[in-house]
Amino acid sequence: MAGKKEEANIKAYSQNFTTMTPGPFAKWIRTCVVWQAIRFIVINIKMLVVVSKSH
Protein backbone atom coordinates (compact mmCIF):
# COMPACT_ATOMS: atom_id res chain seq x y z
CA MET A 1 0.00 0.00 0.00
CA ALA A 2 1.39 3.41 -0.98
CA GLY A 3 2.20 5.82 1.86
CA LYS A 4 0.52 9.15 2.28
CA LYS A 5 2.28 11.94 0.42
CA GLU A 6 2.14 14.42 3.32
CA GLU A 7 3.95 11.97 5.59
CA ALA A 8 6.74 11.19 3.14
CA ASN A 9 9.24 13.56 4.74
CA ILE A 10 9.12 11.80 8.11
CA LYS A 11 11.97 9.37 8.64
CA ALA A 12 11.86 6.74 11.40
CA TYR A 13 13.86 7.82 14.46
CA SER A 14 15.25 10.87 12.66
CA GLN A 15 14.97 14.38 14.11
CA ASN A 16 11.48 14.87 12.62
CA PHE A 17 9.97 11.55 13.77
CA THR A 18 8.34 13.05 16.87
CA THR A 19 6.60 16.05 15.40
CA MET A 20 3.12 16.50 13.96
CA THR A 21 2.52 16.88 10.26
CA PRO A 22 -0.49 18.41 8.50
CA GLY A 23 -2.87 16.23 6.57
CA PRO A 24 -4.67 17.14 3.33
CA PHE A 25 -7.51 19.00 5.05
CA ALA A 26 -5.16 21.13 7.20
CA LYS A 27 -3.23 22.03 4.05
CA TRP A 28 -6.34 22.77 2.01
CA ILE A 29 -7.83 25.06 4.64
CA ARG A 30 -4.67 27.19 4.58
CA THR A 31 -5.42 28.25 1.01
CA CYS A 32 -9.24 28.08 1.02
CA VAL A 33 -10.01 31.69 0.10
CA VAL A 34 -13.42 31.80 1.83
CA TRP A 35 -12.07 30.39 5.11
CA GLN A 36 -8.94 32.53 4.92
CA ALA A 37 -11.06 35.66 4.37
CA ILE A 38 -12.78 34.88 7.67
CA ARG A 39 -9.44 34.17 9.35
CA PHE A 40 -8.10 37.44 7.90
CA ILE A 41 -10.75 39.34 9.86
CA VAL A 42 -10.21 37.26 13.00
CA ILE A 43 -6.39 37.58 12.94
CA ASN A 44 -6.61 41.32 12.29
CA ILE A 45 -8.90 41.75 15.29
CA LYS A 46 -6.58 39.63 17.46
CA MET A 47 -3.55 41.63 16.35
CA LEU A 48 -5.34 44.93 16.98
CA VAL A 49 -6.20 43.76 20.50
CA VAL A 50 -2.52 42.91 21.13
CA VAL A 51 -1.49 46.28 19.67
CA SER A 52 -4.00 48.12 21.86
CA LYS A 53 -2.78 46.26 24.97
CA SER A 54 0.80 47.24 24.10
CA HIS A 55 0.35 51.03 23.87
Next chain:
Amino acid sequence: MARLIVLGGGVSGHTAATFAAEWLGSAHEVVVVTPNSKWNWIPSNIWVGVGQMSKEEVTFDLAPVYAKAGITYKQAKAVSINPEGSDSIEKPFVTVEFTDEARLGQSENIEYDYLINATGPKLNFAATPGLGDANGLGEFTVSVCTADHASHAATELEKAIEKMKAGERQKFLIGTGHGMCTCQGAAFEYIFNIEHEVRKAGVRDMADIKWISNESFLGDFGVGGLHMKTMGYAVSSKIFAESLFTERGVEWIIGAHVNKVESGKAHYELLDGTMGEEEFDFSMLIPPFAGVGLKAYDKAGEDITATVFAPNGFMKVDANYAAGSYENWKASDWPSTYQNPTYANMFACGIAFAPPHPISKPMSSPNGTPISPTPPRTGMPSGIIGKAVAHSICDRILKGSEAPLHEASMAHMGAACVASAGKGLFDGTAAAMTIYPVVPDFEKYPGTGRDTDYTFGEIGLAGHWIKHILHHLFIWKAKLKAGWTLIPE
Protein backbone atom coordinates in the same frame (compact mmCIF):
# COMPACT_ATOMS: atom_id res chain seq x y z
CA MET B 1 13.81 76.69 21.88
CA ALA B 2 14.81 73.16 22.88
CA ARG B 3 16.71 70.82 20.60
CA LEU B 4 16.16 67.07 20.50
CA ILE B 5 18.73 64.99 18.64
CA VAL B 6 17.75 61.52 17.45
CA LEU B 7 20.67 59.27 16.52
CA GLY B 8 19.43 56.82 13.92
CA GLY B 9 16.65 56.83 11.35
CA GLY B 10 15.47 53.23 11.50
CA VAL B 11 12.10 52.01 12.75
CA SER B 12 12.58 53.28 16.30
CA GLY B 13 14.48 56.50 15.56
CA HIS B 14 12.23 57.48 12.67
CA THR B 15 9.12 56.87 14.80
CA ALA B 16 10.56 58.91 17.68
CA ALA B 17 11.70 61.79 15.46
CA THR B 18 8.53 62.10 13.42
CA PHE B 19 6.20 61.99 16.42
CA ALA B 20 8.41 64.44 18.33
CA ALA B 21 8.35 66.86 15.39
CA GLU B 22 4.56 66.49 15.17
CA TRP B 23 4.03 67.12 18.90
CA LEU B 24 6.64 69.87 19.35
CA GLY B 25 5.79 71.91 16.26
CA SER B 26 8.09 74.61 14.96
CA ALA B 27 8.77 76.11 18.40
CA HIS B 28 11.43 73.45 19.03
CA GLU B 29 13.96 71.65 16.85
CA VAL B 30 14.24 67.93 16.10
CA VAL B 31 17.51 66.81 14.50
CA VAL B 32 18.00 63.34 13.02
CA VAL B 33 21.55 62.06 12.58
CA THR B 34 21.76 58.93 10.46
CA PRO B 35 24.49 57.72 8.11
CA ASN B 36 21.91 56.42 5.66
CA SER B 37 20.21 58.47 2.98
CA LYS B 38 17.31 56.01 2.75
CA TRP B 39 14.76 54.49 5.08
CA ASN B 40 14.37 50.72 4.79
CA TRP B 41 11.30 48.61 5.62
CA ILE B 42 13.52 45.76 6.81
CA PRO B 43 10.85 42.98 7.04
CA SER B 44 10.39 43.11 3.27
CA ASN B 45 14.13 42.63 2.69
CA ILE B 46 13.25 38.92 2.77
CA TRP B 47 11.29 39.33 -0.48
CA VAL B 48 14.18 41.34 -1.96
CA GLY B 49 16.48 38.47 -0.99
CA VAL B 50 14.58 36.01 -3.17
CA GLY B 51 14.14 38.43 -6.08
CA GLN B 52 10.45 39.07 -5.53
CA MET B 53 10.93 42.77 -4.79
CA SER B 54 13.48 45.36 -5.81
CA LYS B 55 15.38 47.29 -3.18
CA GLU B 56 13.67 50.45 -4.45
CA GLU B 57 10.34 48.99 -3.28
CA VAL B 58 11.54 48.67 0.31
CA THR B 59 13.43 51.96 0.63
CA PHE B 60 12.80 55.67 0.12
CA ASP B 61 14.82 58.89 0.45
CA LEU B 62 14.73 60.38 3.94
CA ALA B 63 15.58 63.98 3.00
CA PRO B 64 12.20 65.00 1.47
CA VAL B 65 10.27 63.30 4.28
CA TYR B 66 12.24 65.13 6.96
CA ALA B 67 11.94 68.40 5.03
CA LYS B 68 8.15 67.95 5.03
CA ALA B 69 8.16 67.20 8.77
CA GLY B 70 10.36 70.19 9.62
CA ILE B 71 13.10 67.89 10.92
CA THR B 72 16.75 68.92 10.53
CA TYR B 73 18.46 66.02 8.79
CA LYS B 74 22.17 65.34 9.04
CA GLN B 75 23.43 62.46 6.94
CA ALA B 76 26.19 61.55 9.33
CA LYS B 77 27.26 58.95 11.83
CA ALA B 78 27.51 59.81 15.50
CA VAL B 79 31.02 59.31 16.83
CA SER B 80 30.80 60.42 20.46
CA ILE B 81 28.59 61.99 23.09
CA ASN B 82 29.64 64.65 25.60
CA PRO B 83 26.68 64.61 27.99
CA GLU B 84 28.27 67.29 30.22
CA GLY B 85 29.65 69.44 27.41
CA SER B 86 33.37 70.20 27.33
CA ASP B 87 35.91 72.88 28.22
CA SER B 88 34.83 74.97 25.28
CA ILE B 89 31.17 73.95 24.86
CA GLU B 90 28.81 74.57 27.76
CA LYS B 91 25.90 72.39 26.68
CA PRO B 92 25.84 68.63 26.04
CA PHE B 93 26.74 67.79 22.46
CA VAL B 94 27.18 64.97 19.99
CA THR B 95 30.12 64.78 17.60
CA VAL B 96 29.12 63.53 14.19
CA GLU B 97 31.00 62.67 11.01
CA PHE B 98 29.19 63.30 7.74
CA THR B 99 28.69 60.46 5.27
CA ASP B 100 27.13 62.34 2.35
CA GLU B 101 29.34 63.06 -0.66
CA ALA B 102 29.33 66.83 -0.18
CA ARG B 103 30.70 66.74 3.38
CA LEU B 104 32.25 63.27 3.53
CA GLY B 105 34.55 62.94 6.54
CA GLN B 106 33.79 66.40 7.96
CA SER B 107 32.90 66.64 11.65
CA GLU B 108 30.43 68.77 13.57
CA ASN B 109 29.53 69.16 17.23
CA ILE B 110 25.75 69.44 17.66
CA GLU B 111 24.46 70.70 21.00
CA TYR B 112 21.32 69.20 22.47
CA ASP B 113 18.82 69.49 25.28
CA TYR B 114 17.58 65.92 24.88
CA LEU B 115 19.12 62.96 23.10
CA ILE B 116 17.61 59.72 21.82
CA ASN B 117 20.06 56.98 20.91
CA ALA B 118 18.34 54.84 18.26
CA THR B 119 21.37 53.87 16.23
CA GLY B 120 20.34 50.26 15.82
CA PRO B 121 23.05 47.61 15.80
CA LYS B 122 26.41 47.18 14.21
CA LEU B 123 26.19 44.07 12.05
CA ASN B 124 29.14 42.31 13.65
CA PHE B 125 30.23 40.06 10.77
CA ALA B 126 33.79 40.18 12.08
CA ALA B 127 32.79 38.12 15.14
CA THR B 128 32.95 34.95 13.02
CA PRO B 129 36.05 34.50 10.84
CA GLY B 130 34.99 34.20 7.22
CA LEU B 131 31.50 35.58 7.78
CA GLY B 132 32.84 39.00 6.98
CA ASP B 133 35.22 41.64 8.21
CA ALA B 134 34.83 44.81 10.23
CA ASN B 135 33.59 46.59 7.13
CA GLY B 136 30.79 44.16 6.44
CA LEU B 137 29.69 41.07 4.60
CA GLY B 138 32.29 38.54 3.47
CA GLU B 139 32.62 36.70 0.18
CA PHE B 140 31.37 33.26 1.24
CA THR B 141 27.86 33.94 2.52
CA VAL B 142 25.01 36.33 1.81
CA SER B 143 22.84 38.43 4.12
CA VAL B 144 19.38 40.01 4.13
CA CYS B 145 20.14 42.54 6.87
CA THR B 146 20.11 45.52 4.50
CA ALA B 147 18.36 46.14 1.19
CA ASP B 148 21.71 46.07 -0.64
CA HIS B 149 22.69 42.80 1.03
CA ALA B 150 19.32 41.31 0.14
CA SER B 151 19.65 42.41 -3.46
CA HIS B 152 23.04 40.68 -3.63
CA ALA B 153 21.50 37.56 -2.02
CA ALA B 154 18.82 37.46 -4.73
CA THR B 155 21.49 37.51 -7.45
CA GLU B 156 23.34 34.61 -5.82
CA LEU B 157 20.09 32.67 -5.35
CA GLU B 158 19.27 33.10 -9.02
CA LYS B 159 22.69 31.63 -9.91
CA ALA B 160 22.01 28.64 -7.65
CA ILE B 161 18.61 28.07 -9.25
CA GLU B 162 20.18 28.19 -12.72
CA LYS B 163 22.74 25.56 -11.64
CA MET B 164 19.95 23.29 -10.39
CA LYS B 165 18.10 23.72 -13.67
CA ALA B 166 21.30 22.64 -15.38
CA GLY B 167 21.31 19.48 -13.25
CA GLU B 168 23.76 20.51 -10.51
CA ARG B 169 22.53 19.71 -6.99
CA GLN B 170 22.78 22.64 -4.54
CA LYS B 171 23.11 22.75 -0.74
CA PHE B 172 21.49 25.65 1.10
CA LEU B 173 22.51 26.52 4.65
CA ILE B 174 20.43 29.24 6.32
CA GLY B 175 20.41 30.49 9.91
CA THR B 176 22.64 32.25 12.41
CA GLY B 177 26.35 32.82 11.96
CA HIS B 178 27.41 32.92 15.61
CA GLY B 179 26.44 31.49 18.99
CA MET B 180 25.17 34.85 20.27
CA CYS B 181 22.93 35.91 17.41
CA THR B 182 19.39 37.23 17.48
CA CYS B 183 16.94 37.70 14.57
CA GLN B 184 16.25 33.97 14.11
CA GLY B 185 12.83 35.04 12.79
CA ALA B 186 14.34 36.73 9.74
CA ALA B 187 16.38 33.65 8.88
CA PHE B 188 13.31 31.47 9.52
CA GLU B 189 11.30 33.53 7.02
CA TYR B 190 14.13 33.51 4.51
CA ILE B 191 14.64 29.75 4.52
CA PHE B 192 10.96 29.15 3.75
CA ASN B 193 10.98 31.78 1.03
CA ILE B 194 13.94 29.99 -0.56
CA GLU B 195 12.12 26.69 -0.25
CA HIS B 196 9.10 28.26 -1.92
CA GLU B 197 11.16 29.80 -4.74
CA VAL B 198 13.06 26.62 -5.61
CA ARG B 199 9.77 24.71 -5.56
CA LYS B 200 8.23 27.34 -7.85
CA ALA B 201 11.24 27.05 -10.17
CA GLY B 202 10.62 23.31 -10.41
CA VAL B 203 13.96 22.32 -8.87
CA ARG B 204 12.98 21.47 -5.28
CA ASP B 205 14.23 17.91 -5.74
CA MET B 206 17.68 19.29 -6.58
CA ALA B 207 17.95 21.34 -3.38
CA ASP B 208 19.14 20.18 0.04
CA ILE B 209 17.97 22.86 2.45
CA LYS B 210 19.28 22.93 6.01
CA TRP B 211 18.76 25.24 8.99
CA ILE B 212 21.52 26.03 11.47
CA SER B 213 20.95 28.15 14.54
CA ASN B 214 22.02 28.91 18.08
CA GLU B 215 18.57 28.08 19.48
CA SER B 216 18.56 25.23 21.99
CA PHE B 217 15.28 24.09 20.45
CA LEU B 218 13.63 24.83 17.15
CA GLY B 219 11.09 27.63 17.61
CA ASP B 220 12.95 29.42 20.41
CA PHE B 221 13.13 32.58 18.24
CA GLY B 222 15.19 34.33 20.92
CA VAL B 223 12.18 34.66 23.22
CA GLY B 224 12.52 31.30 24.92
CA GLY B 225 9.85 29.91 22.60
CA LEU B 226 6.16 30.51 23.12
CA HIS B 227 2.96 28.57 23.57
CA MET B 228 0.23 29.26 21.07
CA LYS B 229 -3.40 28.51 21.67
CA THR B 230 -4.68 26.34 18.86
CA MET B 231 -7.25 23.53 18.56
CA GLY B 232 -7.88 23.77 22.29
CA TYR B 233 -4.22 23.19 23.16
CA ALA B 234 -1.44 25.53 24.20
CA VAL B 235 1.07 24.24 21.64
CA SER B 236 4.80 24.94 21.98
CA SER B 237 6.47 26.81 19.14
CA LYS B 238 8.88 23.84 19.07
CA ILE B 239 6.10 21.61 17.76
CA PHE B 240 4.91 24.36 15.43
CA ALA B 241 8.38 24.92 13.96
CA GLU B 242 9.37 21.25 13.74
CA SER B 243 6.12 20.53 11.95
CA LEU B 244 6.77 23.26 9.40
CA PHE B 245 10.36 22.14 8.81
CA THR B 246 9.24 18.53 8.39
CA GLU B 247 6.42 19.43 6.01
CA ARG B 248 8.81 21.44 3.80
CA GLY B 249 11.57 18.82 3.95
CA VAL B 250 14.06 21.07 5.72
CA GLU B 251 16.60 19.50 8.11
CA TRP B 252 17.98 21.37 11.09
CA ILE B 253 21.07 21.79 13.26
CA ILE B 254 20.37 23.59 16.52
CA GLY B 255 22.43 24.67 19.52
CA ALA B 256 25.18 25.61 17.07
CA HIS B 257 27.84 28.29 17.31
CA VAL B 258 29.23 28.85 13.83
CA ASN B 259 32.86 29.62 14.59
CA LYS B 260 34.38 29.80 11.13
CA VAL B 261 33.20 30.10 7.55
CA GLU B 262 35.26 29.35 4.49
CA SER B 263 34.46 28.85 0.87
CA GLY B 264 31.57 26.37 0.75
CA LYS B 265 31.93 25.23 4.36
CA ALA B 266 30.76 26.34 7.81
CA HIS B 267 32.46 25.06 10.95
CA TYR B 268 30.45 24.91 14.15
CA GLU B 269 30.45 23.85 17.79
CA LEU B 270 27.35 22.33 19.37
CA LEU B 271 25.94 22.71 22.86
CA ASP B 272 27.24 19.23 23.72
CA GLY B 273 30.77 20.41 22.91
CA THR B 274 31.18 18.43 19.69
CA MET B 275 32.51 20.10 16.57
CA GLY B 276 31.08 19.74 13.10
CA GLU B 277 31.17 21.19 9.64
CA GLU B 278 28.53 21.67 7.00
CA GLU B 279 29.13 22.16 3.31
CA PHE B 280 27.04 24.58 1.30
CA ASP B 281 26.67 26.10 -2.13
CA PHE B 282 24.50 28.99 -0.92
CA SER B 283 24.42 30.27 2.63
CA MET B 284 22.70 33.13 4.44
CA LEU B 285 23.92 33.43 8.02
CA ILE B 286 22.74 36.30 10.22
CA PRO B 287 25.63 38.04 12.01
CA PRO B 288 25.56 38.86 15.72
CA PHE B 289 24.69 42.42 16.72
CA ALA B 290 26.76 44.85 18.76
CA GLY B 291 26.52 48.51 19.64
CA VAL B 292 27.75 50.89 16.95
CA GLY B 293 30.81 51.86 19.01
CA LEU B 294 29.78 55.30 20.26
CA LYS B 295 32.17 56.80 22.80
CA ALA B 296 31.25 59.10 25.68
CA TYR B 297 33.36 61.77 27.41
CA ASP B 298 32.79 63.90 30.51
CA LYS B 299 33.38 67.65 30.74
CA ALA B 300 37.09 67.16 31.40
CA GLY B 301 37.42 64.90 28.35
CA GLU B 302 37.75 61.67 30.37
CA ASP B 303 36.38 58.56 28.70
CA ILE B 304 33.08 57.60 30.39
CA THR B 305 31.97 55.10 27.74
CA ALA B 306 31.75 52.31 30.35
CA THR B 307 29.43 54.48 32.45
CA VAL B 308 27.02 55.25 29.62
CA PHE B 309 27.20 52.02 27.64
CA ALA B 310 27.12 48.32 28.51
CA PRO B 311 30.11 46.17 27.45
CA ASN B 312 28.22 45.12 24.31
CA GLY B 313 28.09 48.75 23.20
CA PHE B 314 24.38 49.30 23.80
CA MET B 315 23.27 52.24 25.97
CA LYS B 316 22.37 51.62 29.60
CA VAL B 317 18.81 52.50 30.51
CA ASP B 318 16.49 51.92 33.49
CA ALA B 319 16.93 48.13 33.41
CA ASN B 320 18.09 45.88 36.23
CA TYR B 321 21.55 44.88 35.05
CA ALA B 322 22.29 43.02 38.30
CA ALA B 323 19.65 40.31 37.98
CA GLY B 324 22.27 37.57 37.94
CA SER B 325 21.50 34.02 36.87
CA TYR B 326 18.43 32.84 34.94
CA GLU B 327 16.69 31.65 38.10
CA ASN B 328 16.62 35.24 39.39
CA TRP B 329 15.27 36.86 36.24
CA LYS B 330 12.03 38.77 36.50
CA ALA B 331 9.86 40.61 34.02
CA SER B 332 10.48 43.76 36.07
CA ASP B 333 14.20 43.61 35.12
CA TRP B 334 13.21 45.03 31.74
CA PRO B 335 13.32 48.79 31.25
CA SER B 336 10.14 50.85 31.02
CA THR B 337 11.20 54.48 30.44
CA TYR B 338 14.51 53.90 28.58
CA GLN B 339 16.12 56.83 30.40
CA ASN B 340 19.87 56.65 30.97
CA PRO B 341 20.49 56.26 34.71
CA THR B 342 23.38 58.76 34.73
CA TYR B 343 22.14 61.47 32.39
CA ALA B 344 18.41 62.16 32.65
CA ASN B 345 18.18 63.88 29.25
CA MET B 346 19.48 60.82 27.37
CA PHE B 347 17.30 57.91 26.28
CA ALA B 348 17.82 54.85 24.10
CA CYS B 349 15.27 52.92 22.09
CA GLY B 350 14.98 50.10 19.56
CA ILE B 351 18.00 47.84 19.35
CA ALA B 352 20.26 50.56 20.81
CA PHE B 353 19.21 50.07 24.43
CA ALA B 354 21.09 47.52 26.51
CA PRO B 355 18.77 44.69 27.59
CA PRO B 356 19.18 43.52 31.19
CA HIS B 357 19.79 39.95 30.04
CA PRO B 358 18.63 37.55 27.32
CA ILE B 359 15.04 36.26 27.19
CA SER B 360 16.01 32.70 26.25
CA LYS B 361 17.73 30.68 28.94
CA PRO B 362 21.51 31.17 28.54
CA MET B 363 23.45 28.03 27.69
CA SER B 364 27.03 27.17 26.91
CA SER B 365 28.96 24.18 25.68
CA PRO B 366 31.25 22.14 27.99
CA ASN B 367 34.08 24.12 26.36
CA GLY B 368 32.61 27.30 27.84
CA THR B 369 31.31 28.69 24.55
CA PRO B 370 28.05 30.58 25.09
CA ILE B 371 25.45 29.33 22.61
CA SER B 372 22.03 30.90 23.05
CA PRO B 373 20.01 33.64 21.39
CA THR B 374 20.31 37.25 22.46
CA PRO B 375 17.00 39.10 22.84
CA PRO B 376 15.24 40.32 19.71
CA ARG B 377 13.78 43.81 19.54
CA THR B 378 11.58 43.59 16.49
CA GLY B 379 9.74 46.32 14.61
CA MET B 380 6.62 46.58 16.73
CA PRO B 381 8.36 46.91 20.13
CA SER B 382 10.98 49.21 18.59
CA GLY B 383 8.28 51.50 17.20
CA ILE B 384 6.26 51.53 20.42
CA ILE B 385 9.36 52.25 22.52
CA GLY B 386 10.44 55.03 20.14
CA LYS B 387 7.02 56.67 20.39
CA ALA B 388 6.93 56.39 24.21
CA VAL B 389 10.39 57.94 24.54
CA ALA B 390 9.44 60.77 22.17
CA HIS B 391 6.30 61.33 24.24
CA SER B 392 8.31 61.55 27.47
CA ILE B 393 10.75 64.07 26.02
CA CYS B 394 8.00 66.19 24.44
CA ASP B 395 6.20 66.32 27.79
CA ARG B 396 9.38 67.42 29.54
CA ILE B 397 9.98 70.12 26.95
CA LEU B 398 6.40 71.36 26.90
CA LYS B 399 5.26 70.74 30.50
CA GLY B 400 8.48 70.99 32.48
CA SER B 401 11.46 68.86 33.37
CA GLU B 402 9.58 66.98 36.09
CA ALA B 403 6.82 65.71 33.81
CA PRO B 404 6.29 61.97 34.36
CA LEU B 405 7.89 59.64 31.85
CA HIS B 406 5.88 57.35 29.61
CA GLU B 407 6.42 53.62 29.95
CA ALA B 408 6.72 50.87 27.35
CA SER B 409 8.20 47.75 28.91
CA MET B 410 8.66 44.71 26.69
CA ALA B 411 7.32 42.74 29.66
CA HIS B 412 3.96 44.50 29.23
CA MET B 413 3.98 44.66 25.47
CA GLY B 414 3.01 42.24 22.74
CA ALA B 415 4.36 41.76 19.25
CA ALA B 416 2.80 40.62 16.02
CA CYS B 417 5.02 38.66 13.63
CA VAL B 418 4.22 37.49 10.13
CA ALA B 419 6.68 35.15 8.40
CA SER B 420 5.71 34.74 4.79
CA ALA B 421 6.71 32.05 2.34
CA GLY B 422 6.29 33.30 -1.20
CA LYS B 423 4.88 36.61 -2.36
CA GLY B 424 1.97 35.82 -4.66
CA LEU B 425 -1.43 36.73 -3.24
CA PHE B 426 -2.80 33.22 -3.70
CA ASP B 427 0.25 30.95 -3.91
CA GLY B 428 2.07 32.22 -0.81
CA THR B 429 1.30 31.41 2.78
CA ALA B 430 2.48 32.86 6.05
CA ALA B 431 2.86 31.94 9.67
CA ALA B 432 1.09 34.74 11.52
CA MET B 433 1.88 34.97 15.23
CA THR B 434 1.22 37.23 18.13
CA ILE B 435 3.05 37.00 21.42
CA TYR B 436 1.97 38.67 24.65
CA PRO B 437 4.01 39.76 26.44
CA VAL B 438 7.31 39.64 24.52
CA VAL B 439 9.24 39.04 27.74
CA PRO B 440 7.63 36.16 29.63
CA ASP B 441 6.27 36.96 33.07
CA PHE B 442 6.25 33.70 35.02
CA GLU B 443 4.85 35.40 38.12
CA LYS B 444 1.79 36.74 36.31
CA TYR B 445 1.39 33.81 33.93
CA PRO B 446 2.76 30.72 35.73
CA GLY B 447 3.65 27.92 33.33
CA THR B 448 4.03 29.38 29.87
CA GLY B 449 4.95 32.89 31.04
CA ARG B 450 2.50 34.42 28.59
CA ASP B 451 -1.19 35.09 28.18
CA THR B 452 -2.32 32.35 25.79
CA ASP B 453 -5.51 34.30 25.02
CA TYR B 454 -3.29 36.75 23.15
CA THR B 455 -0.48 34.45 22.03
CA PHE B 456 -1.45 32.52 18.95
CA GLY B 457 -0.17 31.38 15.59
CA GLU B 458 -1.51 29.87 12.41
CA ILE B 459 -0.44 29.24 8.84
CA GLY B 460 -2.40 30.38 5.85
CA LEU B 461 -3.19 32.92 3.19
CA ALA B 462 -4.72 35.32 5.75
CA GLY B 463 -1.40 36.01 7.43
CA HIS B 464 0.19 36.38 4.02
CA TRP B 465 -2.31 39.07 3.04
CA ILE B 466 -1.57 40.83 6.34
CA LYS B 467 2.14 40.79 5.47
CA HIS B 468 1.36 42.52 2.16
CA ILE B 469 -0.82 45.11 3.88
CA LEU B 470 1.80 45.79 6.55
CA HIS B 471 4.42 46.41 3.85
CA HIS B 472 2.36 49.18 2.25
CA LEU B 473 0.89 50.50 5.50
CA PHE B 474 4.23 51.03 7.26
CA ILE B 475 5.93 52.58 4.23
CA TRP B 476 2.90 54.91 3.99
CA LYS B 477 3.29 55.76 7.68
CA ALA B 478 7.05 56.27 7.44
CA LYS B 479 6.56 58.64 4.48
CA LEU B 480 4.20 60.67 6.71
CA LYS B 481 1.36 60.44 4.23
CA ALA B 482 -2.24 61.35 5.12
CA GLY B 483 -3.38 59.80 8.38
CA TRP B 484 0.07 58.45 9.30
CA THR B 485 -0.37 59.21 12.99
CA LEU B 486 -3.44 56.96 13.10
CA ILE B 487 -1.49 53.87 12.03
CA PRO B 488 -0.31 52.03 15.15
CA GLU B 489 3.28 50.92 15.53
